[in-house]
Amino acid sequence: MTPNKEDFIKAIYELGGDQNVVTNKALVNQLSITAASVTDMNTRLLKEELITHIPYQGVKLTEKGSLIANQLIRKHRIWEVFLSEKLGYDWNEVHADADLLEHASSDLLIERLNQFLEEPTFDPHGGVIPNKDGTIPDIESTPLIDVSLGSSFKIKEVDDQQEFLEYLLFKEVQLGKEYTLVDIEPYDGPLTLETDSGDRTILGHKAAFKILVEII
Amino acid sequence: MTPNKEDFIKAIYELGGDQNVVTNKALVNQLSITAASVTDMNTRLLKEELITHIPYQGVKLTEKGSLIANQLIRKHRIWEVFLSEKLGYDWNEVHADADLLEHASSDLLIERLNQFLEEPTFDPHGGVIPNKDGTIPDIESTPLIDVSLGSSFKIKEVDDQQEFLEYLLFKEVQLGKEYTLVDIEPYDGPLTLETDSGDRTILGHKAAFKILVEII
């Protein structure tokens, strides 16, 4: 296994490849490599039985491949917690460093680090940390876009993209913060959230897809 | 720069290549690669002006090369402190993980980690941590083999080899511990150390080369 292979498998997983077939095109976009390079890597992973492949359609992870993806994500997210809680990184800063560290972490190191951090369940943007055996604790949460007018909720998880996290930092939307949905404009218009103290935040329609909440 | 190149430069440095010419043979032993691979890597590093090369004699680090070596050693040793102090590793366990992590550490990460650890001066076996700018704090210390009979001293630094550290762990020789040299046998014979409380430890002649002390 190499860092490149690991990241490729993770990319398939993040595109839903443990359930559905993922196209080459999707991987081209996700990883910023050429279509030919995707085909190359596919044949390599196929040989190791980490994926299945339907010609001209795409790839899916095998059990073995899924396990590798989940264990890599575990490492990634445990490092993100460390960077955030112990080294004072903002939540939009953790991803890049964790993306390197995840490939340089022995199992022993991750288990000790996990102990040191007191076995966290979530990473800094609310992503759930897979268990050591590759299983995933299931957490109930609703996309903000599905919340009905007047409901109150708590922020549970937000999308992991650098710019989106920066945007939320600016908007002061944080994990665990509570709001009531006081307005939704039609035709994919903006949503207005209000805190207990009456502060209002307006978010676009697309942003509401990238935020998961728990109704309270 | 790649992990392999970094480790190669570090190996030259550890063999004294910031001052003296280091032979290919020495690098073959240090890195467990073939002589041809050493020549290959030499030509690559020469092209980047990280080393100078005298044909059939060996290589020396340039200023640029030395700086890279020192910064890598800084990363390595800061990670060793973290593994030892925060994650509870023994001093013989830290090296392998640090050898991977050193290549996956941004400058930001290392500086934050250094703060978190409260700017340590020494790694777990007493190696001095180079400064951010590549300079090295100078520390006075004497090889145990040069200590004269009857002198008292404190353990300052020990050699970084896995098996040697395991041996010292077994012998209960620890950094900072104080002894008096009560006997040296001739013909490269063993040394007998005694603590305040009268406990005696016998060490071989070669071990005494691998231990640095401060006379008290």
Next chain:
DNA sequence: AAATATTTTTAGTTTAGACTAAAAATGAAA
């Protein structure tokens, strides 16, 4: 249904980093 556009694959090239085998240079012993 034919034309056009998109996606995937194939074929061939490149670079880093390893290797083996053999030649050339240097050093040590007879």
Next chain:
DNA sequence: TTTCATTTTTAGTCTAAACTAAAAATATTT
């Protein structure tokens, strides 16, 4: 000072992981 041993270099091979360019397959429009 030859001879033998060691070290270094050269030459050629291999794999992983990228790339470009072109061919083949599939999907979308007209």
